[in-house]
Amino acid sequence: xxxxxxxKVPSTPKSRVVVTETPKFDLDSYIANYAGRTRYARLxxxxxxxxxxxxxxxxxxxxxxxxxxxxxxxxxxxxALRPHLTPGDPDGVIDRSWVERKEKQNKAESxxxxxELKGYKNNLIKESIRMGNEDLGAHYxxxxxxxxxxxxxxxxxxxxTTPAHIASTSFRVIEVAIDQNxxxxxxxxVHKIRNIQLKPDDHAKAQPKTQAAMGLSxxxxxxxRDAAISFLNTDxxxxxxxxxxxxxxxxAVYGGLCALASMSxxxxxxxxxxxxxxxxxxxxxxxxxxxxxxxxxxxxxxxxSILEAYxxxxxxxxxxxxxxxxxxxxxxxxxxxxxxxxxxxVTLDSMARTFASQDRSNxxxxxxxxxxxxxxxxxxxxxxxxxxxxxxxxxxxAEVHRxxxxxxxxxxxxxxxxxxxxEFLNAGLEIKAPPRxxxxxxxxxxxxxxxxVLAGAGAAGGGDMTGLQQRGQGLAKDSSRGAGLASGGGGxxxx
Amino acid sequence: MDDLIPKLLTFxxxxxxxxxxxxxxxxQSIRAISQLLTSAPPGKLGSGLxxxxxxxxxxxxxxxSLAYLHILHAxxxxxxSASKASPGSLPPAVLFGGRLWPRIVAFVEGFDxxxxxxxxxxxRFVLEVVTRGTQQTGQPxxxxxxxxxxILRLDPTSSTLTSTHxxxxxxCLTCKAFQEALPVLERSIYHLPVSIDKGAAARAxxxxxxxxxxxASYLNPDHGLTLKLSSRDCLEYHLYGGMIxxxxxxxxxxxxxxxxxxxxxxxxxxxxxxVEAYKKWVLVGLLLSGRAPSLPKGMNxxxxxxxxxxxxxxxxxVEAFTSGRLFRLKGDIEEGQSFWLSDCNFGLxxxxxxxxxxxxxxxxxxxxxxxxxxxxxxxxxxxxxxxVEAASYITRLIVSGELNATLTLPQDTTTPATLRFLxxxxxxxxxxxxxxDLTAHxxxxxxILKHLQDSDHRLEISKEYIDKLRVMKKQxxxxxxxxxxxxxxxxxxxxxxxxxx
Numbered sequence: 001x002x003x004x005x006x007x008k009v010p011s012t013p014k015s016r017v018v019v020t021e022t023p024k025f026d027l028d029s030y031i032a033n034y035a036g037r038t039r040y041a042r043l044x045x046x047x048x049x050x051x052x053x054x055x056x057x058x059x060x061x062x063x064x065x066x067x068x069x070x071x072x073x074x075x076x077x078x079x080a081l082r083p084h085l086t087p088g089d090p091d092g093v094i095d096r097s098w099v100e101r102k103e104k105q106n107k108a109e110s111x112x113x114x115x116e117l118k119g120y121k122n123n124l125i126k127e128s129i130r131m132g133n134e135d136l137g138a139h140y141x142x143x144x145x146x147x148x149x150x151x152x153x154x155x156x157x158x159x160x161t162t163p164a165h166i167a168s169t170s171f172r173v174i175e176v177a178i179d180q181n182x183x184x185x186x187x188x189x190v191h192k193i194r195n196i197q198l199k200p201d202d203h204a205k206a207q208p209k210t211q212a213a214m215g216l217s218x219x220x221x222x223x224x225r226d227a228a229i230s231f232l233n234t235d236x237x238x239x240x241x242x243x244x245x246x247x248x249x250x251x252a253v254y255g256g257l258c259a260l261a262s263m264s265x266x267x268x269x270x271x272x273x274x275x276x277x278x279x280x281x282x283x284x285x286x287x288x289x290x291x292x293x294x295x296x297x298x299x300x301x302x303x304x305s306i307l308e309a310y311x312x313x314x315x316x317x318x319x320x321x322x323x324x325x326x327x328x329x330x331x332x333x334x335x336x337x338x339x340x341x342x343x344x345x346v347t348l349d350s351m352a353r354t355f356a357s358q359d360r361s362n363x364x365x366x367x368x369x370x371x372x373x374x375x376x377x378x379x380x381x382x383x384x385x386x387x388x389x390x391x392x393x394x395x396x397x398a399e400v401h402r403x404x405x406x407x408x409x410x411x412x413x414x415x416x417x418x419x420x421x422x423e424f425l426n427a428g429l430e431i432k433a434p435p436r437x438x439x440x441x442x443x444x445x446x447x448x449x450x451x452x453v454l455a456g457a458g459a460a461g462g463g464d465m466t467g468l469q470q471r472g473q474g475l476a477k478d479s480s481r482g483a484g485l486a487s488g489g490g491g492x493x494x495x
Numbered sequence: 496m497d498d499l500i501p502k503l504l505t506f507x508x509x510x511x512x513x514x515x516x517x518x519x520x521x522x523q524s525i526r527a528i529s530q531l532l533t534s535a536p537p538g539k540l541g542s543g544l545x546x547x548x549x550x551x552x553x554x555x556x557x558x559x560s561l562a563y564l565h566i567l568h569a570x571x572x573x574x575x576s577a578s579k580a581s582p583g584s585l586p587p588a589v590l591f592g593g594r595l596w597p598r599i600v601a602f603v604e605g606f607d608x609x610x611x612x613x614x615x616x617x618x619r620f621v622l623e624v625v626t627r628g629t630q631q632t633g634q635p636x637x638x639x640x641x642x643x644x645x646i647l648r649l650d651p652t653s654s655t656l657t658s659t660h661x662x663x664x665x666x667c668l669t670c671k672a673f674q675e676a677l678p679v680l681e682r683s684i685y686h687l688p689v690s691i692d693k694g695a696a697a698r699a700x701x702x703x704x705x706x707x708x709x710x711a712s713y714l715n716p717d718h719g720l721t722l723k724l725s726s727r728d729c730l731e732y733h734l735y736g737g738m739i740x741x742x743x744x745x746x747x748x749x750x751x752x753x754x755x756x757x758x759x760x761x762x763x764x765x766x767x768x769x770v771e772a773y774k775k776w777v778l779v780g781l782l783l784s785g786r787a788p789s790l791p792k793g794m795n796x797x798x799x800x801x802x803x804x805x806x807x808x809x810x811x812x813v814e815a816f817t818s819g820r821l822f823r824l825k826g827d828i829e830e831g832q833s834f835w836l837s838d839c840n841f842g843l844x845x846x847x848x849x850x851x852x853x854x855x856x857x858x859x860x861x862x863x864x865x866x867x868x869x870x871x872x873x874x875x876x877x878x879x880x881x882x883v884e885a886a887s888y889i890t891r892l893i894v895s896g897e898l899n900a901t902l903t904l905p906q907d908t909t910t911p912a913t914l915r916f917l918x919x920x921x922x923x924x925x926x927x928x929x930x931x932d933l934t935a936h937x938x939x940x941x942x943i944l945k946h947l948q949d950s951d952h953r954l955e956i957s958k959e960y961i962d963k964l965r966v967m968k969k970q971x972x973x974x975x976x977x978x979x980x981x982x983x984x985x986x987x988x989x990x991x992x993x994x995x996x
Binding site for chain 2: 370373374381382383384385386388390393395398401405408409411412413414415416417418419420421422423424425426427428429430431432433
């Protein structure tokens with residue numbers, strides 16, 4: 001069948017991380033926790049990233065997409081599934097009839113809603129206009145036209161009367177923005193919700209969702225510390241109310257990992273382990289709590305091994321995939337720095353045993369340490385002769401003396417330069433552009449950047465510039481000879 | 496001539512009077528003698544004595560410097576007009592080996608600086624003759640020593656720039672007499688000659704012969720001891736000075752000279768000299784610290800843009816150096832060869848290349864406490880397998896004091912040699928060392944502060960400042976009449992003074 005010109009084409013998946021290990025979770029029960037559009041997004045991610053679960057996940061993704069209204073998603077899922085199936089498998093073929101039918105349906109629905117909205121606009125009833133826009137936005141969101149959805153929700157703003165309206169509009173905007181990965185919009189919507197006056201129970205309902213959304217956007221922006229704080233302050237009443245975006249387990253995991261990556265031991269102890277509200281979340285993911293406990297107890301090997309064990313799982317998480325390597329890297333760096341803090345000398349072997357190297361090809365711990373030392377995070381030096389890491393000893397007294405002398409020298413230099421500058425000005429000796437006529441005259445003062453003036457000075461022959469160059473050349477020849485200029489100076493000393 | 500001699504010999508009074516002459520009396524007597532000498536008809540001073548004695552034997556250059564100078568001047572002029580030499584060159588009597596030469600040398604080495612202040616242009620003339628004469632005979636080094644004694648005798652602090660300084664430095668650079676230039680260059684310049692404010696001078700109760708705080712009061716174009724300097728001369732002086740220090744490999748001092756050029760104020764026009772100075776400054780900065788030097792504060796942004804546009808190859812070179820990769824540095828050097836040659840900086844660039852290896856070894860000290868020689872060679876040597884060469888290179892660095900480390904070469908050849916970096920505190924500084932340094936710094940600071948105060952004073956009595964004060968005062972009076980607090984005006988006023996800098 002011929003496809004119409006504006007028919008959708010499957011998009012190729014972006015290059016993603018490939019996970020070869022089997023994750024610990026069970027796909028069906030995992031995905032059952034989620035609702036809404038995030039189900040497809042997660043299934044698609046797992047399908048395109050995991051080697052083990054690819055077929056299963058993508059088949060589920062196809063089913064999910066077919067159950068919904070988003071044609072593009074269906075086509076993407078089938079295209080991704082095809083390479084995993086045997087060539088003749090019917091699941092690998094796009095169901096064109098379904099596609100056409102759905103597209104017609106979607107178009108019809110869009111026009112119907114638009115017409116309704118026009119009708120409401122003519123009637124000028126605020127509430128119906130608002131509801132009409134909301135339905136339109138929801139429809140566009142469902143079929144995958146995210147830009148129109150945002151526009152529709154944006155139009156709702158003018159017709160919102162009560163704070164509850166504003167809150168619900170903002171939540172809708174957040175949903176679409178999360179789908180679009182537009183984290184700035186998420187943050188601004190969250191701020192909007194926080195600023196309005198809600199009734200106490202509405203507020204209680206909104207709080208966990210806003211905290212979670214905020215934490216998510218901060219995590220994606222790379223502010224792991226702020227993200228951790230947001231997640232830690234999420235009220236446990238979240239339960240499964242925000243399943244369209246994330247579950248309480250996710251809050252536990254994201255919060256725990258961000259905290260580990262950004263907080264010090266004391267902070268972790270106080271704000272995570274002793275946090276009564278967050279404890280509810282941590283109980284859902286006991287291994288995170290164990291990892292944090294190990295870290296605070298300075299048992300770095302165990303902590304890192306727990307994290308390693310769950311690496312595959314987290315790499316398949318929709319929001320963590322992009323950040324996991326960075327987060328794990330930070331946790332590892334912090335562990336190394338903290339491990340070394342109480343010692344003055346540590347053998348490289350014991351370090352290597354505690355921190356098993358991640359890079360299979362190069363098990364040498366010192367190669368991992370060198371960039372840390374160079375960046376100044378680890379204040380130590382490597383002694384390759386004795387294979388020891390030596391802590392920096394700072395002789396404070398000598399440092400103070402040295403700095404004092406440095407500042408005196410700097411002052412003298414700056415004072416001298418400023419005085420000279422003032423003298424130049426006082427004597428009227430600022431550099432001025434040469435007068436228009438008489439440019440060729442010998443020492444014609446300065447040159448502006450116009451190349452002709454520079455050339456003019458040189459051509460004038462008397463130009464001391466050429467003299468300067470000859471002398472400079474002599475100097476250059478002499479220094480390039482390398483034999484100390486003492487010989488030149490010594491020769492010069494004869495009378 | 497005969498009648499003049501007794502009068503000339505009356506000053507300074509011999510034996511010296513019980514009570515030393517006051518400045519006023521001194522000034523009066525000297526001016527009388529000066530009048531006498533300048534009003535004499537041209538031929539008279541140049542003529543000989545009737546007794547046949549040489550005038551110069553009677554007069555003593557160190558006590559009757561004024562007379563000696565004028566007569567010397569007259570004789571030189573007479574020789575020039577008498578000789579048939581071309582106008583550009585000097586007659587043999589004035590050159591080395593000539594009749595007048597020993598007189599000239601005796602004068603320059605022994606003149607009385609105070610008396611000479613009253614005959615500035617003649618003094619300058621004699622120095623000119625010396626410079627040109629030695630250039631003619633092809634022995635510029637004599638000029639170097641003579642000019643140097645002249646400069647230092649006239650002003651032992653040598654803190655004001657004169658045209659003589661400029662000539663001196665140029666001469667030293669042409670004949671590569673770097674060490675000889677040091678006594679003058681060591682004393683930094685703090686003042687530039689400015690035509691004196693006639694009004695202020697009239698108000699002051701100072702005479703030319705009085706002891707002054709700073710040499711700037713008598714070294715100015717009005718008294719003839721220096722020609723009026725153009726900004727180009729001032730910049731050139733510092734650039735040449737920097738180049739001399741570069742020749743002596745004293746990088747830090749070279750940097751300070753070059754920075755004076757870079758910070759020179761301008762009306763949004765960039766000077767070619769500044770561009771040259773920047774290029775050399777960047778290279779010397781690399782040689783000094785192994786990193787790109789940071790610009791001195793206060794550089795004009797426009798000029799920086801212009802300079803960067805012209806000095807791109809140098810900035811690329813700096814980046815290649817700091818990137819720590821030898822290939823890239825080598826490639827950049829080879830590519831820019833035409834630039835380095837045309838700017839006459841090729842020698843510096845080669846030194847930068849050699850320094851790269853040194854700095855990469857020094858950088859290792861930031862990360863490692865000790866490492867085997869094989870590792871050092873692998874990371875820094877051009878030929879990683881040649882350990883003997885690496886060992887000898889490192890030994891050279893340690894011996895020259897640039898690297899604070901120990902290299903142990905074990906007896907058996909199986910275990911590799913180790914390089915162990917010593918922390919800087921391993922070279923202990925005694926209390927005496929610190930005390931010595933502190934007093935040295937203190938003395939230098941005092942000198943700077945003195946110069947600062949002097950400049951400040953001169954600015955304060957300048958006409959423009961007083962005019963401005965008058966205007967400010969009027970404004971303040973008007974504003975107090977209108978009821979606005981005066982404190983605001985004062986703070987604006989302060990800001991205004993500094994804003995011009």
